[in-house]
Amino acid sequence: MRHNFFIVLFAMLASGCAMQKFIEPPPMAHPSRLFPAEAFVTQRAVLTVHGRQFALNGYIAKSETRGLRLIVAENFGGVLADVLVKPDGEIFVLKVGPPFRRKWVKNFVAADLKAIFEENAKTDGSVRMLDEAHFVIEHSGYELDLRTVEVKSGPQPAEMFEAAGGGEP
Amino acid sequence: MKFFSVIVAVLLAFALLAAADAPLQPVADPQPILQDLQHKMSSLGSVYFELTQERHLKLFTEPLTSEGVMLIERPDRIRWETTVPYQSILLGDKKSVAQFEYADGEWKKLKLGFPQMLQRVMDQMALMNQGRLDALTGDYAISVATNSSVAVVTLVPKDENARAMLSSLEVKMLPDFSATREVVMHESNGDYTRIVFNRERRNVAFPPGTFDQGKPVPIGLIRASVSHAP
Numbered sequence: 571m572r573h574n575f576f577i578v579l580f581a582m583l584a585s586g587c588a589m590q591k592f593i594e595p596p597p598m599a600h601p602s603r604l605f606p607a608e609a610f611v612t613q614r615a616v617l618t619v620h621g622r623q624f625a626l627n628g629y630i631a632k633s634e635t636r637g638l639r640l641i642v643a644e645n646f647g648g649v650l651a652d653v654l655v656k657p658d659g660e661i662f663v664l665k666v667g668p669p670f671r672r673k674w675v676k677n678f679v680a681a682d683l684k685a686i687f688e689e690n691a692k693t694d695g696s697v698r699m700l701d702e703a704h705f706v707i708e709h710s711g712y713e714l715d716l717r718t719v720e721v722k723s724g725p726q727p728a729e730m731f732e733a734a735g736g737g738e739p
Numbered sequence: 740m741k742f743f744s745v746i747v748a749v750l751l752a753f754a755l756l757a758a759a760d761a762p763l764q765p766v767a768d769p770q771p772i773l774q775d776l777q778h779k780m781s782s783l784g785s786v787y788f789e790l791t792q793e794r795h796l797k798l799f800t801e802p803l804t805s806e807g808v809m810l811i812e813r814p815d816r817i818r819w820e821t822t823v824p825y826q827s828i829l830l831g832d833k834k835s836v837a838q839f840e841y842a843d844g845e846w847k848k849l850k851l852g853f854p855q856m857l858q859r860v861m862d863q864m865a866l867m868n869q870g871r872l873d874a875l876t877g878d879y880a881i882s883v884a885t886n887s888s889v890a891v892v893t894l895v896p897k898d899e900n901a902r903a904m905l906s907s908l909e910v911k912m913l914p915d916f917s918a919t920r921e922v923v924m925h926e927s928n929g930d931y932t933r934i935v936f937n938r939e940r941r942n943v944a945f946p947p948g949t950f951d952q953g954k955p956v957p958i959g960l961i962r963a964s965v966s967h968a969p
Contacts, residue, residue: 614827621850622850625827629799639798643794645838646932717825719824719825720824727800
C-alpha cells in the first residue's frame with residue numbers, strides 16, 4: 571500500500587513536471603496591438619527620476635499611415651513636450667517646456683512612444699506590460715509607470731501628423 | 740407653417756438674450772471693485788467647487804476634458820482633485836504640497852519632484868479664490884470689465900517670460916461676486932484652458948482629514964458632508 575502511494579505520488583510529480591515543461595505561457599501581445607490602428611489615446615503616467623516623481627498626462631494621436639503625435643502635459647495642462655514620429659521613424663520635437671529638454675524628448679520620450687505604439691519598433695526589453703492598460707518602462711535613469719485611461723477609435727485630423735514648419739528633425 | 744413660427748420664436752428669443760448680454764465694459768479704476776471683492780471673499784471660511792476642466796489645443800478638434808473638485812479652507816489649505824478620467828489628489832498649504840495617485844485599488848503618495856513649482860501654483864489658486872488679488876499685483880497687471888450678467892477680472896503677467904507661457908488669466912464671476920463661474924487661462928499660441936465651476940458651496944465644514952497630506956479622506960465622504968451646505 572505504502573509502495574503504491576509512492577508510485578502515485580511519483581506519477582503525479584512527473585506529470586506535473588511534464589505539464590510545466592510543455593505548457594508555456596501564451597506569448598505576450600505587443601502593446602501596440604491593444605490600440606486601434608487609428609485612435610486618440612489618453613494616458614496618465616508617473617515618471618520617476620532619481621527617486622523623484624512627476625505625474626503627467628499623455629495625449630497620443632495614432633495613425634497607421636501618418637505616424638504618432640504625443641503631447642505630454644503637467645497636472646494643470648501645461649505642455650511639457652510635443653513630439654511627432656513619422657512612419658519612417660523621423661522624429662520632430664515641436665515643443666519642449668521645463669523641466670524637459672529637447673534632447674530628452676528626442677532620445678527617450680519618442681523612443682518610449684514608439685515602444686508602446688509601434689509594432690515594428692526595436693525592443694530592448696525595457697517595456698513590461700502588467701495588464702492591457704498598464705505598462706512600466708524601465709531605463710537606467712528613469713522609470714515610467716503608464717496607464718491608459720481612455721481610447722477613442724477613429725481617424726485623427728491629418729494636420730496632427732504634420733510638422734508644420736516647427737520642430738527639428 | 741407652425742414649425743416655421745416656432746423657429747422664428749426661438750431665433751427671436753436668442754436675439755433678445757444676446758441683446759441683454761451687453762458687451763463687457765472695462766472699468767476705469769478697478770481698485771474699488773477689487774476691494775469689494777476682497778471684502779466679500781474675506782468672510783469665506785471655506786469653499787467647495789465641482790468643476791470641469793477643458794483644455795483647448797488648436798491641434799485637437801475636441802477639448803481635452805477632465806472633471807474634479809477644488810476645496811479651499813482658510814487660511815491656506817487647498818485640495819485639487821481630479822476624478823475623471825483618472826484619479827489624482829493635490830494638497831497644499833503654506834508649508835508643503837503632496838500628491839496622490841489612485842492605482843490598483845489604493846492611493847499612492849508620490850515623492851514629488853520640483854514641489855516648489857506646484858506649491859506656487861497652489862498658493863496663487865488659493866489667493867485668487869480668497870479675493871486676495873492685492874497679493875498678486877506684484878506679478879500681474881489686473882483689470883476688471885463688467886456687464887449686467889458677468890464681472891471679469893483679468894490678470895496679465897508682468898514678466899515677459901511668464902507671458903510667453905500664460906498670456907492672460909480671466910476669472911469670470913457673477914456681477915455681485917457671489918459666485919465664480921469660470922476661469923480661463925490663455926496661452927500666447929492661442930491655446931487655452933477653461934475651468935467651469937458647476938457647483939459651489941460656501942462656508943462648508945469639511946470632515947477631518949480632508950486636507951491631510953499623509954492620508955486624505957475619500958471624496959465620497961466630503962461630498963456627503965457638503966451635500967447639505969448652502
